[in-house]
Amino acid sequence: MITCSKTYRDVPLSHRQPFHGGRCSRLHGHSWSVTLTFGATELDGNGFVVDFGDLHFIGDWIEENLDHGIILCRKDPLEEELKRLEESGLLKITWVESASCEGIARFLFEVFAPMVSEKTEGRASLLSIHLEEDSRNSATYRPSSTE
Numbered sequence: 001m002i003t004c005s006k007t008y009r010d011v012p013l014s015h016r017q018p019f020h021g022g023r024c025s026r027l028h029g030h031s032w033s034v035t036l037t038f039g040a041t042e043l044d045g046n047g048f049v050v051d052f053g054d055l056h057f058i059g060d061w062i063e064e065n066l067d068h069g070i071i072l073c074r075k076d077p078l079e080e081e082l083k084r085l086e087e088s089g090l091l092k093i094t095w096v097e098s099a100s101c102e103g104i105a106r107f108l109f110e111v112f113a114p115m116v117s118e119k120t121e122g123r124a125s126l127l128s129i130h131l132e133e134d135s136r137n138s139a140t141y142r143p144s145s146t147e
Contacts, residue, residue, distance in 0.1 A: 003127060004049045007035040008062055014070040015099040018077055027070065030133040034062065036112060040124040050116070050124050057115060065094050071107075073099045105131040105141035 014029035036058065040049045069092035072082060085091045096107045106129075113126040128142035 001039045001041050002043065002049055003037055003039045004052075005035050005037045006050075006052055006055055006058075007033055008059060009033045011062060011066055012068050013066045015104070016070075016072065016076075017099060018073055018075075032066075032134075033132040034108060035130040035132075036116075036126055037128045037130070038116065038124050039127045040120070042123055044120075044123065050120060054119065057119065058112060061111070061115070065092075068092065069094060071096055071099050071104055073097070073103075101131055101133045101137060101139040102141070105129045105139045109141045109143065 009031075011032040011034065012029060013032050014027050016027045017024040019025070038050045043049060044051065071094045072079075074095045074097060076082060082091065082093060086093045096103060098104075098106075108131065109126065109129040112129070116124060116126045128140055130138060130140045132138040
């Protein structure tokens with residue numbers, strides 16, 4: 001298998017951990033970086049695992065859903081209030097199971113993996129997502145072979 005990676009840097013995105021006992025329970029933002037690692041056993045006609053120039057669909061998804069947005073936990077006790085703010089146009093929310101760095105990495109993998117498979121007609125796959133919420137904190141999601 002041959003792998004390659006593509007990184008999207010400086011994504012302004014907020015989140016909160018509503019059940020955290022500390023300051024992470026408040027809405028706060030980071031300048032996120034998302035690194036996708038792709039793999040294939042066969043290269044395309046240009047010798048690529050994936051053509052970086054053809055990944056605009058990922059960048060477009062990030063810009064539309066994450067850029068200047070907020071990721072929130074579906075079980076947030078302030079869900080109704082936050083939805084009202086979203087409806088007013090003040091917030092752009094992506095709802096996930098877990099708004100931790102780890103949970104967001106898993107969510108992004110689950111969003112992007114089928115997109116990559118479809119774009120490459122199954123020749124290449126997304127192997128992992130490495131997510132940095134700032135220069136000090138990160139998480140990597142790579143599905144186990146049993147998932």
